[in-house]
Amino acid sequence: MTPPPGPPSRRALLAGAACAGLATAVGAAPAGFGPLGKPSWSADSLQAAATAKGLLYGCEVPFHRFDATPAYRQAVARECGILVCGTEMKMEEVLPAPGRTEFARGDAILRFARQNGQRMRGHTLVWHAALPPWVAPLLGRASPVQAEDFMRRWIETVAGHYRGQIVAWDVVNEILGNEADPDRGGGLRDSPWLAAMGPGYVDRAFRILHETDPAAAGTWNEDAVEQGAPWMEAKRTKVLRQLEAMRSRGVPIRRFGLxxxxxxxxxxxxxxxxxFLHEIGQMGLGIAVTEFDIDDRAFPSDVPTRDRMVADFARRYLDVVLAEPALLDVLTWDIYDPDTWLNDHPYRKRPDGLPQRALPLDAQFRRKPLWHAMQACFRAAPDHTAVRDKLRRG
Known part of the structure; x- marks a missing residue:
């Protein structure tokens, strides 16, 4: 039996101080982001091909590139109808120290999106990673009540700041363990949130977001559920069980992110x-492809051959996901090859040391075979606009 919570610890009080007074009042949308402008994407863009089928295409925008490279901003404006920050709305960026908040970089990307008629996703509210150094020790000493209070203050702070501006928030991110992770009951990954609050932390996060910004579609964003490995099929089964249970409990989840x-x-x-996608759609949930890229380490070094194989691989995937009526968005994790995270990941980088060609545009911002494959898949996809519009309205 869990003992009743005692008086707040010093660290718990610091948690309150970190967020106290920072949450925007529910019902009052923050000002300063500007009106939604005229769409900037070109008639031959990926967004133009996607929107004809009731879809949105977009990408993750890293602030270092966005801030420093005009050609990058031009490419994003030309191709995209929806954007997402990589780190600028995560806790490590927004709450770098107790009592201090940093919104400037996320605000800048949101203003850019609004000026260009683009929508914005929020990434991510509750994750086992990207925590400021002071937060995991704090959660480790907090009672469940104190941990929930910290979660509430955090979500109210960031989602309140962006209230009315974000179409969907990744409320929880990568909550299931992968093949080598121990099973924590229901497959939940070990995390500071699970240790502090128990498995109910997932439901609480969705409920808090819904109270803070009811218009934002609460999303569970998960990795490693798309391909043909047996352990991924087992993980898909866990996802479906979790989603069914959440729906039966009335959790305000509206989307699942792959x-x-x-x-x-x-x-x-x-x-x-x-x-898998059909079963999620039958639950009444929308689906988003949130971080699409292709790790090409198994393909030859020859660039034309490699580009063709990447494009063919993408077609096999997109032909399936784009046929699902519940699919709403497709976002690549960046749009520009030199920025891909795959080159630096110890298990993802190519054994020959060559840079990966994982994204639609090359180092000169030219459209690659992957870009053309994506455009062709959008154009060939069935038109489920009516179903998608209904899901967006919630």
Whole structure:
């Protein structure tokens, strides 16, 4: 039996101080982001091809590139209808120290999006990673009540700041363990949130977001559920069980996000993937592809051959996901090859040391075979605009 909570610890009080007085009052949207401008994307863009089928195409925008490279901003404005920050809305950026908040970089990307008629996703509220150094020790000493109070203050701070501006928030991110992780009951990954609050932390996060910004679609964003490995099929089963249980409890979840960091070392099982997406859609949930890229380490070094194989791999995946009526958005994790995280990841980088060609645009911002494959897949996809519009309205 859990003992009743005692008086707040010093660290718990610091947690309150970190967020106290910072949350925007519910019901009052913050000012200063500007009106939604005229769409900036070109008639031959990926967004133009996507929107014809009731979809949005967009990308993750890293602030260092956005801030320093005009050609990058031009490419994002030309191609995209929805954007997401990589780190600028995560806790490590927004709450770097107790009592201090940093919104400037996220605000700048949001203003850019609004000026260009683009929508914005929020990433991410509750994750086991990207925590400021002072938060994990704080949660480790907090009672469940104190941890929930910290979670509430955090979500009210960041989602309140952006209230009315974000179409969907990744409320929880990567909450299930992968093949090598111990099973924590229901497959939940070990995390400071689980240790502090128990498995109910997931439901609480969704409820707090809904209270803070009811218009934002609460999303569970998960990795490694797209391909044909047996352990991924087992993980898909866990996802479906969790979603069914959440729906039965009345949790205000509206979307499921597939990160879609695809790896060329694992095949795409189209039948398994199609069944998985269909079951999610039958629950009344929207689906988003949130972080799409292709790890090309299994493909030859020759660039034309490699580009063709990446494009073919993408087609096998996109042909399935774009046929699902519940699919709403497709976002790549950046748009520009030189920025891909894959080059620096110890398990993802190519064995020959060459830079990966994982994204739609090359180092000169030219459209690659992957870009053309994506455009062709959007154009060939069935038109489920009516279903998608209904899901967006919630």
């Amino acid at each position: 990160q879609s960091h695809l790896t060329s070392t694992v095949p795409i099982d189209q039948g398994q993937l199609r069944r």
